Amino acid sequence: MSGARALAERLRAADASGLNATLHWSEELLLAEEARVAALKGAGARLPLEGMPVALKDNIVTTDAPTTCASRILEGFRSPYDATVVTRLRSAGALIAAKANLDEFAMGSSTEHSAFGRVLHPTHPDRVPGGSSGGSAALVAAGVVPAALGSETGGSVRQPASFCGIVGVKPTYGRVSRFGLVAFGSSLDCVSVFGRTVADAARVLSVIAGPDANDATTVDRPVDPVGAVPGSLSGLRIGLPAEYFPADLDPGVRAGVDRAAAALRALGAELVPVSLPHTGYAVPTYYVLAPAEAASNLARYDGARYDARRIGPAGDLPALYRATRGAGFGAEVRRRILVGTYVLSAGYYNAYYRKAQQVRNLIAADFTRAFAPGGVDLLLTPTTPSPAFRAGEKTEDPVAMYLADIFVSAVSLAGLPAMSLPVGLSEGLPVGAQLVAPAFGEARMLEVAGAVEAALGAAREVR
């Protein structure tokens, strides 16, 4: 059986299981992808991802399939161009496998806010897979694809990677092109990678990274190759920030991170306590800045330019805008647009938006101090405060949902690279540890993660 047909069987089985991780795929497209890769190979192209199926979060545009962002307001939309990351994956020989479900416009931490239904956790269907890139994470964790692209604005790859027991890597802001990633929070958005293993994630990241003339915020800087898994980490200093280990941290999560720390020590790394004093302000800062940027970015969905259109009762242009947007956006997106509009409105801008930008600077400065000469090379923290929570548990309290991102949002605000690595199971649920690196330190971070992965071996209970 061809690779494309085998992949189609896995996708069919995943859909039949009720996982609800895909929004679009077809066997016809998979066979076309396979033929395209064969033609590239026949022409002698170098194909570092030859035949590797990669799923895409459905906020990454492709010309040959719809891009919905899991929103009714974009239902049926087909992009007139491909995202840069898609072009690069295809040139490297990858097969674009499927468009994956997500929280609408990437706004959520549980993939319960999709207009097309929630995504199930791949091993515990009563739980959430995390979000917003929950469909991509579930497809990798369920063994349908070895890798997938998601996007991060405030932890939307690391958090679901932790919940699903896979690897999730967020690169430095500017390392990977955002051209063709539907904008949510433009100063925060990063295309990011899921992999079953550190090596798979590293392979995909090495292909999609690098400058792009179509994204002025990409950095013209060589992509460091990821070296072999080091046998010793002697000389490496790893910081354990006190603020990431609160007294009420889930004991299973704590045990998992302790296991990773022990592995690092056994490999020769030195673990030292550090402090990132503004960590506690990261979530409120994020929930001012990200909704403000979202309110601006999502103004373009107005009933004039994309398929969805509702003519309001007055039949004029303002009624068109209000009716289309009111009917097209789901509850969480509406809530964030309203919060974003509020914090940007006259009389509140300085109190909320400008203040949050100042605090963002303080949060970034915490990391700069930790990574300064004489400081640490990497940070080790839990990725999430608990394993995957139950579906519906936090949907009525938005702040409780936002706090699921408490250990991942500071890194996003600072624009740094970070990753989640599976470190064990707590009562059967995966838990992840987070490594954080200085800007453009992805290669070293991935090498160290590879060493921890090799040392820990197969997943096991840690409590």
Next chain:
Amino acid sequence: MKIGREEVLHVARLAELDVPAADVEGLVAQIGRIVEYVAQLDQVPAGEQAEPFQGGPERVALREDVPGSVPLVRGPESFAPEFRDGLFLVPRLGSMEGE
């Protein structure tokens, strides 16, 4: 600051967003809770002179804002509700006058 029904409806108008009447009370409570939560930023000692964050790593140098020539495989007529002679068609401005 406490958020009330009028504030939520005012912000919805600014955002060009119809809010179903049945959802207003829930939004008042949820947005009030969010605004109350983010107001803790007041406690951070960052005076008026503190520098706001500049997005992106230091090495980011913005290029000239010159429109590129990205090849499109289909035109806007393929996804716009109404498109004619190079223009997106919308209803009359009507009641916008005077707003």
